[in-house]
Amino acid sequence: MPQYQQQASWRLEGGGQIIDLETAIKDGILGGGGGGLPAGKDGTLGATAEKLDLKKMIEELDSAAAEDVPSVFICPISLEPMVDPVTLCTGQTYERANILKWFSLGHLTCPTTMQELWDDAVTPNRTLHQLINAWFSQRYLLLKKRSEDVQGRAAELVQSLKKVKGQARVQALKDLQKIVVGHPSVKKTVADSGGVSLLSSLLGPFTSHAVGSEVIAILVNLCLDSDAKTSLMQPARISLVVDMLNEGTIDTKINCTRFIEMLMEEKSFRWEVVSSLSLLVALLRLVKDKRHPNGMAAGLSLLKAICSHEQVRSLIVSVGAVPQLVELLPSLSPECSEPALHILDDLSTTPEGLSALKDCPQSIPNAVRLLMRVSEACTQYALSILWAVCKLAPDECASLAVEAGLAAKLLLVIQSGCSPELKQRAAELLKLCSLNYTTTLFISKCKLTRTIQ
């Protein structure tokens, strides 16, 4: 067969280096070092068995090695590494399945050279197959080794945490956190070696901020079972988490927020655990911190979860959540508007919350603005809030709402593709608001276009 040089114009998108045979031999890819070729060096080993192994290795290495795969190993049709490379009479090599499919579609040409084939035979390219196998095997074994190392390292760190104190403890925790985040497979190792209960035991009334923040950073990335979560709900531990929510860096605050949310999912969770003024004040501060949108989102998510417990709602209102959230509404991103409105809607079910909504001058205009603007859920909550406030004080609020352009928005809702209940609500609210106006005046307030009129 004529020797061919791969030309630059055919360098494929998979990237990677051009490997010539000399380099391959020099780098010891062919059976050198720890490479360990499978016994099919002469190609006689059951081709199917080898292929499966190779396929598995390619899959597992997919993300890790994607950049590195030499371009000669890549099938020009699928741009994937070849498991069963076959060569055509033109000298081009393709994945067997792919080229056969090409043929079955009626083409008798070589896809890359566009030449018409004078011979439709496909010859298995054993040499290339061995090279691909060897290359992937080497990297696969390396990856396995490294990942085993990581497991060992994690177990080591968990053991060391039982003994070390002070700065060494903080460092060990930091290292463990890096490993857990970087290698998700480590989570199980940590749990198995008693890591979770050990970490929980490090949290107590005398835990320093430095240690506590690292422990939470780890726990938040692990899967905690029911017992672990229950033990973490002890008041002294929750107090510690709340303190860190108050004083920590933004990352610590977000971790603490997510941590508490995790605990709230547990069956044994009782609302008293989160009925802490310090927690609520800290959350509000987080929610209002515009420098950190991640923090705002995390804070709103937890506050929403807390708000779903009726008994805590009046406490939330007592820390001034209503005016603060209302004033925040215009500047919130769409993802944050929904939880914020949900919270306000929940709070409106309490007398204090409703009264606070009524007293806050921005409630109505801000709620009206958000109708039909972000999502159906947002519209639903905003509508519910407006309904509650207007029902409470129809004379006062209805006119405010209408001035803010409520009527036009309600008409939009009614004509939209929203759910029937929502439309019904909108219609009722429209009726409520129109009571104090004459028809003509009301229509003018609606700022309707001629057609709708």
Next chain:
Amino acid sequence: MISMLYFVVESMGSFCSRQQPLNEVDSDENIQAAEIDRRIAQETKTEQHIHKLLLLGAGESGKSTIFKQIRLLFQTGFDEAELRSYTSVIHANVYQTIKILYDGAKELAENEPNSLKYVVRTDNKEIGEKLSEIGSRMDSPCLTKEIAKEIATLWNDTAIQETYSHGNILQVPDCAQYFMENLERFSEVNYIPTKEDVLHARVRTTGVVEIQFSPVGESRKSGEVYRLYDVGGQRNERRKWIHLFEGVTSVIFCAAISEYDQMLFEDDTKNRMMETKELFEWVLKQSCFEKSSFMLFLNKFDIFEKKVHRVPLNVCEWFKDYQPMGSGKQEVEHAYEFVKKKFEELYFQNSKPDCVDRAFKIYRTTALDQKLIKKTFKLVDETLRRRNLIEAGLL
């Protein structure tokens, strides 16, 4: 004080300067004035780096004990001379304690329905009268072995024991038991008080005391410098001097949570916990503490732990909505969390919205336990240092 001095010097300067060219006398005065200015500026700068901590709280809340603990932990502690100086104090405390118990027994015998159990045995009455008389003197005599034996006998009288266990309406000091248990040692001829004894000794603080210290960190780097002030806890004219502490880094407010069933020394119709509540409210409202961190020490937890099982929390009006939930250790935790929430509530109700950023942390303490106080202070130190970094924008 410093600002007043500065003003005087400023005006001195302006009196001295003239429009005409300066002659030699003038320039000397100017040099002096400049030197004073420089030194004042330097001292002001150093002062700014010292974190000032103010211990506040009602009488007998444990402020002075905490003060002593800090001395023991971060300064050279008490030398022999100072320890010896406490001998007379401890002896006086012993006499005061037994007097209160004996007089108290008599009072209870007269007023309580179950009076018989408060009646002291006849042969102990004479001792009782004698000790009561001694205890009322300004200068108490040294505690001899004989007197110690007599006190022990009286202490073991069932009536006195009964009185002790119902001591909440009397002014029995919390360390009564400690004094009575160590009588023999106290009465030794060569008795020198131990650190433990000094911590228990009870002297009413008058005026202000201060110490400067630097908790050396684990890494032995130079720690922050703190100055701790202890003021008397009684009710006198607080509002007149409190503003002198404007701008302290932190207020350490001590509240003895075991006192929910006790009355004030100054006014035995007033519940101590209610007094603490009102004092805390008052302190929170002071504008001079708007920027100060608040560290609340819920103190005397060891006594609280034991009392909770005997005396329900709701005897105190502030805690009247408390509902016990169980028994044993869980109940103690539950009761503690309840008290903590009450204080938290009080804090947020009395803090203006623009004070929301000041640090507020609650610590469970037992002032007499040195290890615990050391751990607690480590946390306080960490919090204040983090605050510093946050304010400097470094965190």
